[in-house]
Amino acid sequence: MISIGEAQRRVLEDVPVLGTERIHILDALGRVLSQDVQARRDVPAADNSAMDGFACRHADIAGANSANPKVLRLIGEAPAGKPFPGTVGQGEAVWMLTGGMIPDGADTVIMVEDTRLEGDQVVCLADPGHGAHIRPKGEDVRGGETVLSRGDIIRPPEVGMLATLGHAYVHVYQRPLVAIISTGDELVDLDEPFVEGKVVCSNTYSLAAQVQECGGIPLSLGTASDNAADQREKISAGLRADVILTSGGVSVGKYDLVKDTLSALGMKVKFWKVAMKPGKPLVFGTIGDKPVFGLPGNPTSAMISFEQFVRPALLKMMGHVNLFRPLIEATLAEEGPKVSGRLHLVRCKLFEEDGRMMAVTTGTQSSGALRSMVLADGLMLLNPNDGPFVAGKVIKVQLLHTNSPLSPHSPYE
Numbered sequence: 001m002i003s004i005g006e007a008q009r010r011v012l013e014d015v016p017v018l019g020t021e022r023i024h025i026l027d028a029l030g031r032v033l034s035q036d037v038q039a040r041r042d043v044p045a046a047d048n049s050a051m052d053g054f055a056c057r058h059a060d061i062a063g064a065n066s067a068n069p070k071v072l073r074l075i076g077e078a079p080a081g082k083p084f085p086g087t088v089g090q091g092e093a094v095w096m097l098t099g100g101m102i103p104d105g106a107d108t109v110i111m112v113e114d115t116r117l118e119g120d121q122v123v124c125l126a127d128p129g130h131g132a133h134i135r136p137k138g139e140d141v142r143g144g145e146t147v148l149s150r151g152d153i154i155r156p157p158e159v160g161m162l163a164t165l166g167h168a169y170v171h172v173y174q175r176p177l178v179a180i181i182s183t184g185d186e187l188v189d190l191d192e193p194f195v196e197g198k199v200v201c202s203n204t205y206s207l208a209a210q211v212q213e214c215g216g217i218p219l220s221l222g223t224a225s226d227n228a229a230d231q232r233e234k235i236s237a238g239l240r241a242d243v244i245l246t247s248g249g250v251s252v253g254k255y256d257l258v259k260d261t262l263s264a265l266g267m268k269v270k271f272w273k274v275a276m277k278p279g280k281p282l283v284f285g286t287i288g289d290k291p292v293f294g295l296p297g298n299p300t301s302a303m304i305s306f307e308q309f310v311r312p313a314l315l316k317m318m319g320h321v322n323l324f325r326p327l328i329e330a331t332l333a334e335e336g337p338k339v340s341g342r343l344h345l346v347r348c349k350l351f352e353e354d355g356r357m358m359a360v361t362t363g364t365q366s367s368g369a370l371r372s373m374v375l376a377d378g379l380m381l382l383n384p385n386d387g388p389f390v391a392g393k394v395i396k397v398q399l400l401h402t403n404s405p406l407s408p409h410s411p412y413e
Contacts (some may be wrong), residue, residue: 001273001280004308004343005412011269011284012323015291015313016367018174018242025162028154031172032319037148039165042138044388049078049096051133054108054115056093058130065126072122078103093122102134107282109133141165148350151321158363178211179219179238183231183248183258184297187223202370203247209294210306213402216243216314231261239265242317244290245310248297251281257293259283275342278367279305288393292397298367304379307400315406322406328378330359330397336389337365339382347376348397359397376400381411 002010020034051053056072064070078084080099086112088094088105096102096109111133114126141147147165148158154172162170187201188194201223208218218240224234226249238244249258250272259272267285272280277300283294293310296301312323330350337346347362362375378397382389389395398411 001275003269003362003412004276004412007271007274007282007284008309008312008410008412009187011291011309011313011315014270014286015316016289016318017319018176020171021174022169025154025159025168025170028162028170028172029156029159031154031175033148033150033152033154033170034173035149035171036146037162037165037167037170038139039143039145039147041143043141043164044135044137044139044377047102047135048080048135049098049100049102049109049133050135051087051096051109051111052098053096053109053111053133053322054093055084055088055096055102055109056122056124057088057090057106058108058132059093061108061110061124061127063127069116070124071184072124073124074117074120101399105153107134151319153320156408162310173317175215175240176219176238176306176317177219178237178243178313179241179244180207180211181221181224181231181234181238181244182297183224183226183246185226185395189223201233203295203297205244206303206370207247207306210303210311211245211314212316214311214355215318226257228261228264229259230256232265235261235265239287239290242290243310243314244287244292245306246293247295247302249294250283250294256281257315261282262287262292262294274305275403276308276344277339277344278365279308279345280342282309284309296367299370300347300373301367303373307379308320308345312410320406322408324407324410325398325400326404326407327381327411328397328399329358329394330378331381332389332391332393332395333358333360334391336380336382336387336393337361339384339387339389341384344380344382344384346380346382347372347396348378348380349375350377350397357397358409359395 061070063182075092076084077095078100079097083101084094084103116123182201182203188198213217217362224231249256268283272283281296295305315323348359378399381396
């Protein structure tokens with residue numbers, strides 16, 4: 001039995017980064033760039049007005065104020081996208097709309113609010129200073145500059161920048177196809193009638209959702225009975241995927257056949273059993289270069305094991321560098337559970353009190369209590385050597401929020 005940190009290290013050591021593909025920028029949200037992106041031109045492409053106002057020569061309005069106004073002659077306009085064709089000379093002005101290209105000869109824009117228009121005369125009541133309200137060419141981006149780098153995650157701002165630079169398509173790392181097989185004679189699917197002694201196969205759906213949530217593509221292959229031939233058939237069908245993910249059948253019971261089935265299919269076992277609760281009976285190995293995870297069958301055990309091992313692996317395959325949920329400190333608001341033997345990952349809710357982050361358990365910590373995951377904001381990491389866990393003790397909590405920034409460091413390092 002190995003530690004969580006050592007198990008994570010072995011998983012990430014064996015998991016490859018996938019190849020790349022070229023996709024449209026609207027399909028690239030959340031994906032990781034596999035190539036640098038250079039600007040093809042300056043942005044903005046020309047000096048333009050940052051305000052509605054009048055483009056002029058600063059020398060003609062220097063020192064202007066309400067007691068000493070300067071008067072310019074209006075010779076045209078330059079709305080956005082329609083440059084003024086002439087040149088601004090001495091004592092002249094061009095009406096500018098925000099984004100309009102600054103005409104030749106002008107070096108300053110005076111805001112509309114600081115002027116009064118009288119026929120074709122612009123009465124200037126302030127001196128904005130030389131170069132005021134002009135966004136210079138290349139202020140945002142210079143042509144040839146590397147604007148986005150390999151490894152960057154594409155968010156809405158990156159999509160907008162790619163569009164601005166004229167890149168309709170972008171190169172990103174591929175998404176892994178993850179084959180999901182749940183095992184157990186007791187399992188029935190959602191649309192099957194309820195039978196005493198059977199349970200709905202929630203793992204098929206919760207694991208598929210976890211795969212989707214981190215960016216992978218789930219391939220649900222249904223359930224397999226506690227029969228070696230049936231398991232071999234279902235798992236063999238998953239060999240076309242990039243990752244194989246099973247749940248159930250990896251402990252030491254009479255009908256726990258998955259580990260042997262995987263080995264018969266050529267899996268090289270890298271570890272079996274991890275010093276954690278829940279999630280101890282977990283096997284990881286490879287068939288060729290294909291990662292294979294045999295997760296426990298209890299719903300919360302499967303989901304927590306996914307968080308610790310499968311999720312970081314899938315993120316690495318997609319080119320991510322930050323692979324781990326963040327770790328925070330919190331104070332126990334109540335007496336914590338008694339722990340022994342190995343690291344306990346305890347589902348908890350978080351709340352703020354007197355400027356401190358507080359933690360309470362979500363109730364029963366049974367491996368089959370899926371509602372405890374529904375209620376959880378994070379996982380308390382309780383090492384038996386650090387106990388007892390009394391109210392007021394500061395502990396470590398691994399966040400489970402999907403909007404929390406990820407870390408490059410494992411919480412178990």
